Amino acid sequence: MIALFRHLLGWIVSVFGSREDLILENLALRHQLLALHPRRPRRRLSARQKLFWLTLRKLWAGWRKPLLLVTPRTVVDWDRAGFRLYWKWLSGTRHRVGRKAVSQEIRALIFRMAAENPTWGAPRIHGELLKLGFDASEATVSRWLRQAPRTPDPAQRWLTFLRNHREAIAAMDFFTIPTLTFGVLYCFFIIGHDRRKILRFNVTRNPHALWIVQQLREAWPYTPAHRFLLFDRDAKFGGDVVTSAKEMGSEPVRTAFRSPWQNGVAERWVGSCRRDLLDHVIILNERHLKRLMSEYVRYYHEDRTHLGLAKDTPAGRPRAIRSAVESKIRSFPRLGGLHHRYALALAA
Structure with a gap:
């Protein structure tokens, strides 16, 4: 450090001499040698060394010639960074004026x-x-x-509509089941949104509009139909189906193209039906599928708990009350043993 100050003082004394360029060049080279000597491996330059080159840049036009450790662009960046730091410090010391900042x-x-x-x-x-x-x-x-995002997700708007009208909404849909002989059966169902009850289901090989109209009539034989009837844009739900729904007092509501999430209650029931039953059996014929579906709908209504119903069943399964007397838990097979229902039984 002492040697550095000696060189600096020597440069100040001789800066106005006839050999000032040669002296400044020697000073710059010696300074770089001193910077490299104690650093093995090479490290970043210290603040004093950066300040030396910034001062040399201001006082000598030929400062780029002896520069070896860094590029001239780097020295310019140091100058700009120091300028920003100075004004940032200067702005921070002043008293803030204007309106109060919002937290x-x-x-x-x-x-x-x-x-x-x-x-x-x-x-x-x-x-x-x-x-x-x-x-x-x-x-x-x-x-x-004005800076807040004011375009809510379309799925959220649709979900809000369904929640506000769930008691008045029913949905219908089809899903297909392959048979042992490589045939295809169509299962039609109508489900209520309020308690997720299956209002009507049936199986056919050849679905058409008149058959669907008859299923709608049998879904509400003595009670008023739901206010809204939700279904997709399947070609089977043609003009006759829409007219029949309106005559029954329902307002037909079609989902958008390729938007199964808009009929999420019906789609979720199809997934539950496949996971709980259809993925574990081989359907022989139409009669076989009707029998299995009848058993599943009964199990679905009376035994199977639902997350959307706060772990209750569509038919309202009562909660058992455990007494002080020792009781035994019995299991009752459902769907041939695929599922079970559990109940308390007093010990003998």
């Missing part, structure tokens, strides 16, 4: 309320913030509200 908590609440309530505007959100004890103006809420 992160308030911004998060504004975005959350806008996402959860698509129909709310700035006055409604501002009122909720006031009731929560936050001090923010309506103009501030409006300004931040």
Whole structure:
């Protein structure tokens, strides 16, 4: 370090001499030798060494010629970084003026309320913030509200509609089952959204519009039909089916193209039926499938618990009350032993 200051003092004394370029070049080379000597392997230059090159750049036009450790571009970047750091420090010492900054908590609440309530505007959100004890103006809420994502997911909008009308919605659909002889059977069903009950099911080899109309009539023989009847754009649900549904008092609602998630309750029941029964049996004929489906629908209504019904069954399975007396748990086979129902029985 002492040698470095000696060279620096020597350069200051002789900077105005006749050999100033030669002296500055020697100083720059000696400085780089001193920087390389104690560093094996090579490391980054220290702040003092960077400052030396920045000073040399300001005072000598030929500073690029003896530069070997780094490129001239690097020295320029050091100068720019120091300029930014200086003004950042200078700006931080001044007193902030203008409006009060909005906290992160308030911004998060504004975005959350806008996402959860698509129909709310700035006055409604501002009122909720006031009731929560936050001090923010309506103009501030409006300004931040413009930055919030206000395009909710279409699936979320459809899900909200289904939840608000589940008691009045029924859905119908088909699914296919191959047989032992490589034939194809069509299983038609109608399911209610409120308790996930199967209102009607039947099996056929040749589904057509008049057959579907008859199934609709048998689904609600003595009770009013559901307010909305949801189905997809299958060609089997033609004009006769739509007209019959309207005559029964239902409003037909078709799902969008290639959007099975819009009829999620029906699609989920098809998946449950396949996992619980059809994936484990080989269907012989139409009569065989009808018998199996009848047993499964009975098991589905009375025994099988559902996550969407808070672990209850569509028919309302009562919850057993364990007494102080020792009891025994009995199992009752369902669907030939594929599933079981468990109940308490008093010990003998």
